[in-house]
Amino acid sequence: IGRIGVLTSGGDAPGMNASLRAVVLAAKHHSIDVVAFRHGYEGLLNDDWQHMNESDVLHILQYSGTIIKSARSERFREADAPAAAAQVLDKHQIDALIVIGGDGSFRGAGHLGSVWQKPIVGIPGTIDNDLYGTDATIGYATAVETAMDALDKIRDTAEAMDRVFIVEVMGRHAGFIGLSSAMAAGAERMILPELQKQKPLTVEALVKHIENVQKVRGDSSYVMVLSENQWPGGAVRLAEQLEDRLHLPCRPCLLGHIQRGGRPTASDRILATRIGVHAVNLVMAGANQVMAGIIADQPVATPLADTWQQRKGLSEEMIQIQQTLFNPVKRTAPTS
Ligand code: F6P
Numbered sequence: 095i096g097r098i099g100v101l102t103s104g105g106d107a108p109g110m111n112a113s114l115r116a117v118v119l120a121a122k123h124h125s126i127d128v129v130a131f132r133h134g135y136e137g138l139l140n141d142d143w144q145h146m147n148e149s150d151v152l153h154i155l156q157y158s159g160t161i162i163k164s165a166r167s168e169r170f171r172e173a174d175a176p177a178a179a180a181q182v183l184d185k186h187q188i189d190a191l192i193v194i195g196g197d198g199s200f201r202g203a204g205h206l207g208s209v210w211q212k213p214i215v216g217i218p219g220t221i222d223n224d225l226y227g228t229d230a231t232i233g234y235a236t237a238v239e240t241a242m243d244a245l246d247k248i249r250d251t252a253e254a255m256d257r258v259f260i261v262e263v264m265g266r267h268a269g270f271i272g273l274s275s276a277m278a279a280g281a282e283r284m285i286l287p288e289l290q291k292q293k294p295l296t297v298e299a300l301v302k303h304i305e306n307v308q309k310v311r312g313d314s315s316y317v318m319v320l321s322e323n324q325w326p327g328g329a330v331r332l333a334e335q336l337e338d339r340l341h342l343p344c345r346p347c348l349l350g351h352i353q354r355g356g357r358p359t360a361s362d363r364i365l366a367t368r369i370g371v372h373a374v375n376l377v378m379a380g381a382n383q384v385m386a387g388i389i390a391d392q393p394v395a396t397p398l399a400d401t402w403q404q405r406k407g408l409s410e411e412m413i414q415i416q417q418t419l420f421n422p423v424k425r426t427a428p429t430s
Pocket of ligand 1: 264266
């Protein structure tokens with residue numbers, strides 16, 4: 095392997111820069127050239143590229159975003175896109191490609207692989223943590239930290255005014271951010287895709303739960319974490335529906351893209367560094383169409399197709415804990 099290409103694609107995630115840095119430094123260590131394609135697959139189609147040297151990646155691991163830019167490329171879904179991209183890769187004498195992104199980016203890698211048969215290795219970069227083949231994706235820990243910080247702040251005001259809050263978090267179709275931030279911040283309720291699939295929550299059941307919690311605790315706040323796409327009209331609509339029934343102020347709060355920024359946590363920087371180096375090792379070993387990941391603290395490789403076709407489940411134990419702790423039962427006063 096004389097030269098590898100690298101790109102970041104799809105929604106950016108904290109730690110993408112750290113993984114890019116690791117790829118460049120590991121490749122240089124083995125005297126491999128690195129060429130970055132800017133704006134993900136769009137850059138590949140547009141022949142928008144730059145050489146990457148050690149100096150380009152110095153001191154970038156503490157910043158979120160991606161210095162080589164990202165994009166969601168609609169064009170790359172088209173049937174003739176892989177051939178056009180392969181031409182660009184061959185023109186630059188690229189021997190292997192590293193794709194940093196989420197499931198959409200890995201599907202793109204599969205699409206490209208139908209024409210370009212050289213090694214393609216994925217690095218899991220998404221806040222959603224919805225990829226099979228790694229315990230955590232790069233960016234997930236930071237997003238949870240950000241959501242937890244926001245929930246703590248919401249709690250301050252909610253508790254001061256005995257209010258109900260519905261805080262909407264990202265995660266696309268997975269409840270990882272929802273579950274972890276709810277547990278970390280002690281939210282009274284969480285509405286997650288995985289739970290909604292089992293038994294969709296009704297406004298009536300929610301109202302009953304809020305009333306029960308308030309009966310047991312007296313004046314108090316109630317903070318709920320709502321995963322995106324899990325309620326028609328989202329947090330704003332749910333707050334209106336609850337206000338109508340409870341006759342209490344209920345406030346929505348949408349965390350949105352705040353969850354994609356900020357300083358990557360130490361764990362994300364370390365994960366990104368380990369997976370970045372692992373990806374270069376896989377490329378050098380000739381692996382193709384696999385994702386570099388870490389499971390039980392060990393570097394592993396998983397076929398790219400499995401990363402989105404197989405489902406990584408939420409922790410049942412965490413769900414149980416959350417549901418038990420916030421199902422208060424009114425205790426009767428001891429008789430003796
Ligand atoms: O996949 C990362 C993610 O932030 C999801 O959590 C969210 O649903 C989506 O991207 C938002 O995408 P965009 O930035 O294109 O609006």
